[in-house]
Amino acid sequence: MLKKLWLKIQKWQQLPPTQRGIVIIALPVCCLLSTVGVLIWLSASIADYEGWVRHTQRVQLEGRELLNHLIDAETGVRGYHLTQQVGFLEPYYTAAAQLPSTLENLEALISDNPHQLAHFQDLKSAVKETFQLLAQQLEEGLNLSLAEAEQRLYFYQQLEQAKQAMDRSRAAINAFMSEEDRLLVDRQQQLEALRQTNTVVLLLAVVVGLGSSGLAIHWFRQLYQEVDLRGQRLEVACDRLARFTANASHQLRAPIAAILSHAQVGLLLARQAPEQSLPRLEKVATLAKSMGQLVNDLLFLARYEGVSPPDFATSFDLVPLIEEVVQEWQETSTASHHFHLEVPSVPLMIKGDREMLKQVILNLLTNADRYTPKGGTITLQLNQQGTSAVINVSDTGMGISEAALPHIFDYFYRDERVRQQGISGSGLGLAIVRQIVHLHRGTVTVHSQENQGSTFTVKLPLAP
Amino acid sequence: MRILFVEDDPEQLEPLSTALTHVGHLVDGVQEGETAQWLMQEKTYDLLILDWMLPKVNGLELCSQYRQQGKSTPILLLTAKDTTADKVMGLDAGADDYLIKPVDVMELLARVRALGRRSPQWLGDQLHLQDLVLDLPSMTLRRGDQAIVLSTREYQFLEFFLRHPGQVISREQLELNLWEWDNQPESNAVSTQIRRLRLRLEELGCADWLETIYGMGYRLQANS
DSSP: OOHHHHHHHHHHHOOOHHHHHHHHHHHHHHHHHHEEEEEEHHHHHHHHHHHHHHHHHHHHHHHHHHHHOOOOOOHHHHHHHHHHHHGGGGGHHHHHHHHHHHHHHHHHTTOOOOOHHHHHHHHHHHHHHHHHHHHHHHHHHHHHHOOOOHHHHHHHHHHHHHHHHHHHHHHHHHHHHHHHHHHHHHHHHHHHHHHHHHHHHHHHHHHHHHHHHHHHHHHHHHHHHHHHHHHHHHHHHHHHHHHHHHHHHHHHHHHHHHHHHHHHHHHHTTOOOGHHHHHHHHHHHHHHHHHHHHHHHHHHHHHHHTTOOOOOOOOEEEHHHHHHHHHHHHHOSSSSOEEEOOSSSOOEEEEEEEEHHHHHHHHHHHEEEEETOTTOOEEEEEEEETEEEEEEEEEEEOOOTTTTGTTTTTTOOOOHHHHTTTOOOOOHHHHHHHHHHHTTOOOOEEEEETTEEEEEEEEEEEOO | OOEEOOSHHHHHHHHHHHHHTTTTTTEEEEHHHHHHHHHHHHSSSSSSEEEOSSSSSOOOOOOOOHHHHTTOEEEEEEESSHHHHHHHHHHTTTTTTEEOOOOOEHHHHHHHHHHHHHHHTTOOSEEEEEEEEETTTTEEEEEETEEEOOOOOHHHHHHHHHSSTTEEEEEEEHHHHHHHHHHHOOTTTHHHHHHHHHHHHHTTOGGGEEEEETTTEEEOOOOO
16 A cells, blocks of 8 residues: 555656646646535525525415415404404405415415425315305305394304314315425425535635645645756756866866977977977877877777676686786886785686776776875785675875865866876776776775875675 | 966976077966966066966966956966856956967967067067167067177077166166076176177177176167
8 A cells, every 4th residue: 555655656756847737736726626616516505495495484474374364264254153243354355355366376386396286286175165165154144034043053053164164274274384394394404404514515625725735835845856956966967067078178188288389399499409309209209108098098988988787708716817917016116105915815706807807906006006105005905795806905195085085086087186296197097997897887985084095995796 | 578487287388488488588487376476476577378277276366366466467378278168267367368278389479479569568579779670589680781690598688688778787687587586597697698798799899888887787878
């Protein structure tokens, strides 16, 4: 699970900055848009449900109105019957006049609810029946002239009839109303639920919005840091290139300038001072030779620049090779140093190119020789560490300054201190060492303290 | 001309100094910036030739320091740095000319001549004293229809006198102006050179123009 997440994060980081930038910008915008959409939909739903609730309340109002009409009508008729006062009939007439419109309103209001419509049909017939009965009673009552005892009996029967009709009507209205009540409660509950949902969605949107903004800020910072890092790397590369061209132009042009000057001055003075020609020609020859060596070194570096390590066919013992190089070096070296050589008594087999590795050791010894004053000590140790052969070349010389350490393997790099002391050198020796060691899948490292000495360590994998 | 030449590589300094000396200039050759700084303070030069990449104090710093001191002697930068940005930097630091190594000796000499013409003490390619004419590029001395070619040393002495006509010049002044800074002259070196120069002037019949003023020094003056 964690591994999958890690892979995803890595995938994300490998995306080009443009795509990541688009995602970073789109994330909060998408959150905002979806929040707004959800909120609009919720508001519409809430408004919808509020409409329904109001609608139900109106139905209830109309229902109560109907009930009032009924009661008014019945009370009026009953009062009239009891008192024979026509004044009592006024509410009845009013109710009878308003009844059809009330019924129509109700029918229109509940036309969307078939269940309620069925109820309503019952209610309508019951109410109409009641009114008809009341109207009939009134009609009869107005035209009646019976004996009092009979009248009473008759009225009693009439009242009983009306009461039954009233009860039916009431029951129908109650059934209808209780259904509406249930609907109202139902709709109010739904409305409440929607409102709660709305609040929850709002809170969620705030949390998601803040989260996504946070994430976007985090990603953006990450992106910025990456771009910044790339910029820094570029700067370092540019600096390195600038240093290289400056150093290279100096190191390459100096011998050419010297050759040209010597040759031209020799020509200039050929007549007046012919004795000067000989030393100048010797200088030209020496300088041309060192120039040739410089060109060879450069060509070697160019040839193997960025080349992946080849599979060397031959393997050989490193011990006699080192002894051989040391012997050659001691024959040519003019400096007076104490020299120690420590080699193991067992062979250390290496797959590689003998001449190249000789060059590595020779360059390291030449450097130790060059930067160690008279009477200093140079030590060459060869030993085995696990599956590697380790060559240590240490001296007690001038050492390398902290500032120069990162650059000593650069092409043509020469430390300011070395230049000041007028120590000769092309600045390519260590670059060649590093390149050859890399071709042999090895590593080269350096430990140095200024004015204490330096130790170069070359690790080479042993032949399997 | 008196030239300060600063170059850390002796293999370049030696032949170029020899060439400059050969055409009659007096060259102080220095291999590092600190000595050069001291010499620029102490002595007066007609031209400075500076290498850019020097140990300790580089040529560019020398150049701007010299200009900040308000000195207007022409400066020629001689360097392996060849980018436009480098040239702009060099010229902005106060150099008058910029040559990229490897430099052709003939071109260097021509540039030095050209910069010499800008020197405040420059009096054209010929120095005159009445009917005596010293042609600088060819080191030839003429009077009427006679002409002789002077040696480098004779030429340097005569040039100095011709630049200060009628002035009494002490032995110390001659030693200071006509010997390299690291080259102490023998006690009788000045009088030897004066004697040689008189011999040459005699060929043109004006040996008595160069007088010895006892206890003071020497003076070159035309005797009509």
